[in-house]
Amino acid sequence: MTKSRFGKVSGLVAGVATGAVAIGLLASQPASAKVEGDTITLGSAISFTGKYSTNGIHASNGYNLAVRMINAAGGVKVGGKSYKLAVKYYDDESTPARGAQLAERLIKQDGVKFMLGPYSSGLTKAIAPVTEKFKIPMVEAEGASRSLFTQGYKYIFAVLSTSEQYLASSIALAADIAKQNGKKPGDVKVAMAFENDPFSLDVRAGVVDDIKKHGMKIVIDDKLPRDISDMTATLTKVRAVKPDLLVVSGHSKGAATAARQIKEMKIKVPLVAMTHCESAKVITKFGASTNGFLCPTQWSETMSYKDDLFGTAGEFDALFKKTYEGYKNVPYQAAQAAAAVMVWKDALERANTFKISAVRQALADTNMKTFYGDIKFSAAGNNIAKPMALRQIQDGKLNVVFPARWATHKVEWPRK
Amino acid sequence: MDNISLLVLAPVLNVQLLVDGLLIGAIFALVAYGLALVWGVTNVKNLAQGDFVMMGGYIAYSMTLVGIHPLWALPVAVVVMFCFGWALYKIVIYRVVDKDLFTSLLATFGIAIVVQQVLNLIFGPEVMIAESGFEVGEYLDGGLTVSNVKIIAFVMALILALIVVLFMKQSRMGQAIRATSQNARAARIMGIDTDRVYAFTFALNAAICGAAGVLISMIWVIQPYFGTSYSIRAFVIVTAAGLGNLPGVIMAGLGLGALEQFGAFILGAEFQQAIVVGLLLVILVIRQIQQSRHRQVVK
Incomplete structure (x- = not known):
């Protein structure tokens, strides 16, 4: 194939654009989110294999179901435009070191700016310093350890009740x-x-x-x-x-x-x-x-919590069982994972921009009711509105x- | 010490702790005897001892999954583990039998890790039990409860020990094993196939561990990584009793079982295993002192 003049020009434009973006990133990193076209990509390193795989899969099912429901209901509206949600997953093999590595890869290589948590306190503990370092907010649903919220982290938000x-x-x-x-x-x-x-x-x-x-x-x-x-x-x-x-x-x-x-x-x-x-x-x-x-x-399907997306806790339970085969009971790990995605939608819409600082502030100001329970974060990032x-x-x-x-x-x- | 005064005020608690300790101690003794056997004959210190126990436990658990009572797993585990032990000898152990201590420790430590990981892959990391469904007996006005499965396990452990002792004394192979442990070179000169004796001993030990594992799975809980604590117990018992000292191994096993229970009661459950390791340290120090005296005589 011969290179056309158009190709040269477009190459030049692309080069300039890349340079401009790079300069932009250097100047005010991180400035904008991983938003391509009409899709907002959330990132998560989660356990598909290894000792946490059972619960890791429960959690990812919860994430996926919420993403599907949100997209079906019109997506996330930011700046007058509707965006679809997507999740980019990596398998952390249930090992904290791998989890931290993959979180860095999601942020640095894949450009993900909005993170979802992994499964277990141990993995969350490994990933939190990474998200903190890059100042990338993470909404997590599966790390309950109190020690996650005593480190002065600013970018971690947990929808579940803490272990104590x-x-x-x-x-x-x-x-x-x-x-x-x-x-x-x-x-x-x-x-x-x-x-x-x-x-x-x-x-x-x-x-x-x-x-x-x-x-x-x-x-x-x-x-x-x-x-x-x-x-x-x-x-x-x-x-x-x-x-x-x-x-x-x-x-x-x-x-x-x-x-x-x-x-x-x-x-x-x-x-x-x-x-x-x-x-x-x-x-x-x-x-x-x-x-x-x-x-x-953390949650039971008989509780009388409800929201506009899933309806009542009971309706979430029924929908989950219908969507994923083989569940006799819906594990709360799946429910709280779905709630974490709802928090992202809510915060992005209230922020009405993809600017990280604004989105982080919107997350901190979260005060919402979901089928999983009420969600309101303390300054440390744990949910203080939902009892065990x-x-x-x-x-x-x-x-x-x-x-x-x-x-x-x-x-x-x-x-x- | 509140807990000690409790034991004085309610003597029946002593009985409960003692009975629990002795019943479980018999199984420890069984595992330790297997270790002593391999140690004495092949001079391999088997660090995978406890992991063989877990394998036996998982055999019992697997059989309950298809509706077979875990007691039937006893002969199955013996046969399966015997074959496993033999194969393992042929693949790994025979290469390290006459090597130095470090090589054999490293090899068996490697085997332990592989066994743990394979069990984890197959059965997952959750704890499992093999439910025997036996009744629980109440004695002394309900002050003492002893699950019948523990008594059965105790009796089984004794029977197994008896069979092994008879085998060692009476059978040709048993005699060959003893001869080899006394002097392998002389045994070879006498026409004993020592390699076969080693293989048999290692396989026999695996079978004993398998049987112990079946009993453990009916009494306590099993998990792929729980084997290490049984290995440590076996080492404590053997170092305390010495090789080739069956009555000593049995007494040390029973004693260790009881000591764990009393220690956990008085000092708290967090010390149950610390006691075992602490005891190992004490025994090693004492042995060292004894040996240094011994050496002086040899000089």
């Missing part, structure tokens, strides 16, 4: 029950068993704060090792000191071990609360012996029992 809230509501519930039974909350004895890892210790910190607030007494404070396969010593103590509430957190291995040994040792505590009941599948594994367990959840809910296993089903506003069932107390 996970089991704090069980303390409030125990206080309520004590009052109903004519006792003082200060009389309540709490036994705690938390794994010695950052997430569980965050959960513990929240529980301890609330125990202090109510003046309750901690009778057992055990820290479980990383490879927990035996809790009999702790449970023997529980049997001896007869606490009113037993709180356990140690990911799904902790939940499975606790559920197995509570059953095996016939431990009778009026209230038992633990994280990860669902991911540990305690109901299918241990059956009726798990009745009465309290399990915290507690579900209780009742006849093999998870029913919301606390807080009273979202409760569909009454709490069964004492546990049989």
Whole structure:
């Protein structure tokens, strides 16, 4: 092919344009967003393989569903023009180092200026310094660790409740029950068993704060090792000191071990609360012996939250199941991921420009209602408008029992 | 110490901890015996010991998936793991048998990592259990609960140990193994195929671990990366009891099981495994002192 005059001219124009853009970028980087034609590209490094792949896929399904719905409803309106949303994904292989690398690639090579979070606190912790460095805002839905919001980060916004809230509501519930039974909350004895890892210790910190607030007494404070396969010593103590509430957190291995040994040792505590009941599948594994367990959840389809895009929480649940085959229950990981995309749409429309500083400010000012819950960010970037809910296993089903506003069932107390 | 006073006030707690400790300790002893066997005969310190245990556990778990009771996994795990052990010997171990300590440690450490990763790929990182469905017995007015599966596992562990001991004493192969462990060169001169003895020993150890894993999966929980703690326990027991000392291994196993329970009760669950490692340190120091004395005599 011979080069035409037109080709030369266009090459020259392109060269000048590139130079101009480069100078522009140098002068005020980052000035504008990854917006090509009528598409706004969000970027996410997420776990499609490795140990977080199950939840990584849940989350990406949530992102995709929200993108589809938003596009079908007319897209995102910025500066009087409608834009479609798209997400560029990379597989972080469930490794933090890879996640950080890919985040940098999304920002530097692919020019993505609006980020969605990865799955898990660990990966989010790895990526946050990168987005911070490049001053690229990230709305994340799957990193709950409190430590993400104590670093003074300015560009991270999380739609989910943070880890210290996970089991704090069980303390409030125990206080309520004590009052109903004519006792003082200060009389309540709490036994705690938390794994010695950052997430569980965050959960513990929240529980301890609330125990202090109510003046309750901690009778057992055990820290479980990383490879927990035996809790009999702790449970023997529980049997001896007869606490009113037993709180356990140690990911799904902790939940499975606790559920197995509570059953095996016939431990009778009026209230038992633990994280990860669902991911540990305690109901299918241990059956009726798990009745009465309290399990915290970020979201439940029975809650009466709603918005204009998805409708109610129940309608989101139905739509998700219809869209993606093989889901019996919709994991909250998917729901919060969808909510994160909604936050982007809302913030971009309010900013009405793609200027990063304006968009960041719009994100910080977010105050919206979604099917997933209310969203309003603190200065640190965590969502302070949505409480954690507690579900209780009742006849093999998870029913919301606390807080009273979202409760569909009454709490069964004492546990049989 | 509140927890110690609890033990004094409610003596039944001591019984619970002791029973739990002894019942699980028998399984530790079984794993440790396998380690001592391989160590004594081939002089390979098998760092993948605990990971073989996890493999046995996953065999039991897989069988529950198709509706077979995990106890039936016991013979299956023994056979499968025996073959696995034999194959592994032929592929890797025989190359490192007469090499120095570091080479064999590195090789078995590598095997441990590969086993963990493969288990993780197949079964995922979540903890699994093999539900046996056995009842839980209550004794002493409900103060003591012992799950029947633990008693069954304890008895099984004893039976397995007995079979292995009889095998070592009575069978030709057992005698060959003992002869080889005493003096491999002399055994070779006497016409014993020591390479075959090594392979058999390594395979037998894998089979023992597999059986222990089946029992563990019915009592505790299994996870691809949980094997390491069993390896450490086995090393503690063997270093405490010494090689070729079966009664010692059994006593040390039972003792370690009980010690873990009491330690976790008194100091908190976070110390359950710290105690094991701390004990290993103490034993190593004592052994070192003993050996240095010994050396003086040799000089």
